[in-house]
Amino acid sequence: MLSTFLTLSFLTISCEKERLLTDKVDFEELPLNASGLWNGSDGSGGFASGNLFFPNTFNSDYQAWAGFSYTNHTDTVTGDYTNQFSSIAGSGAEGSSKYGVYYYMGVPDTIKFNVPAKVTGLAVCNTTYAFKAMKYGSLFNKKFGGDSGNDPDWFKITITAINQQGNDVGYVDVFLADFRPDDSKNDYIANAWTSIDLSAFGFIKALKIEMSSSDTGEWGINTPAYFCIDNIISVLEKAEE
Numbered sequence: 001m002l003s004t005f006l007t008l009s010f011l012t013i014s015c016e017k018e019r020l021l022t023d024k025v026d027f028e029e030l031p032l033n034a035s036g037l038w039n040g041s042d043g044s045g046g047f048a049s050g051n052l053f054f055p056n057t058f059n060s061d062y063q064a065w066a067g068f069s070y071t072n073h074t075d076t077v078t079g080d081y082t083n084q085f086s087s088i089a090g091s092g093a094e095g096s097s098k099y100g101v102y103y104y105m106g107v108p109d110t111i112k113f114n115v116p117a118k119v120t121g122l123a124v125c126n127t128t129y130a131f132k133a134m135k136y137g138s139l140f141n142k143k144f145g146g147d148s149g150n151d152p153d154w155f156k157i158t159i160t161a162i163n164q165q166g167n168d169v170g171y172v173d174v175f176l177a178d179f180r181p182d183d184s185k186n187d188y189i190a191n192a193w194t195s196i197d198l199s200a201f202g203f204i205k206a207l208k209i210e211m212s213s214s215d216t217g218e219w220g221i222n223t224p225a226y227f228c229i230d231n232i233i234s235v236l237e238k239a240e241e
Helices: 128-136
Strands: 003-008 021-025 046-049 052-059 064-071 099-103 109-125 154-162 168-178 194-196 204-213 226-236
Touching: 046 064, 064 109, 109 154, 128 226
Parallel strands: none
Antiparallel strands: 003 168, 021 226, 046 052, 052 064, 052 109, 064 099, 099 226, 109 194, 109 204, 109 226, 154 168, 154 204
16 A cells, blocks of 8 residues: 655635536556657657656667656566566556556656646556665665665655646555555555545646655655656636636
8 A cells, every 4th residue: 555645735716617528537548669769769859648748858869768757567577777668567457458657767757747637647657667666675775674674765756747837736645555554564565556535635737747755865755756656636627717
C-alpha cells in the first residue's frame, strides 16, 4: 500500500453550475512501432492524450530522453538501464496494454490540461528498473534498508497542482518505497499499480511532477528516477451555456 501525504493551500471553490464531462487518459489510442515504445526521438517535444499534454525532452546526440514516454513493455525480470520502459506489475493499470513512463532529470516537468479539470484518479507504479535497483542495489545506488534492513530509505513522487492563474494550490507526496516505519515489517517497495485521488485540489490547469530519494549524492538522485503512470481520470470544467 503506497503512502500518500496531501498538502493543500487555500482554495477558492466556485459553486456555479457546471456541465461536467469525464476524461480518461489510458494511452491505449497512442501509436507504437515495433519497438513497443515512444521516447520522443521524433523531436516533437511531447504528446497529447485526451485532455492532457505530456512534455518530453530528447537529446539526439546521446539518444537520451527525459520527461514522459509511453510503452507496452512487460519485462519484470531485467533490472538495469536496458529495461527503462517496463512496469514491475508487468502491464498497465488494470492489466491494460499501454501506459506512460516518466523519467526525472532533476528539473520538474508539467502535465498541461487543455481544459481545467478535477483529477479523481491517477494510477502510478514502479518501473522494473527502479524496483530491482532499490531491492538489490547496484554499483550506482544502494539497496534500500541497507545491509541491516534498518536504514530509513524512501523514494517518492511529488505532484503539485497548479490552478488556472498559474499558482500552486497544494501537493501530494506519493511514496513508491518507504523504509521509515519503526517496524520493518511495514517497509515496502511498491510492486503494483495504485490510484491516487487528487480531487481535493479542485479544478486545475496543470500537474507539476518531481521525484526525490533518500539515496542522493553530489550529482543528484542515485535511485533510478522513473515511475509508470496510467488511467488519469478527471472531470472537465465547462462554462455555463
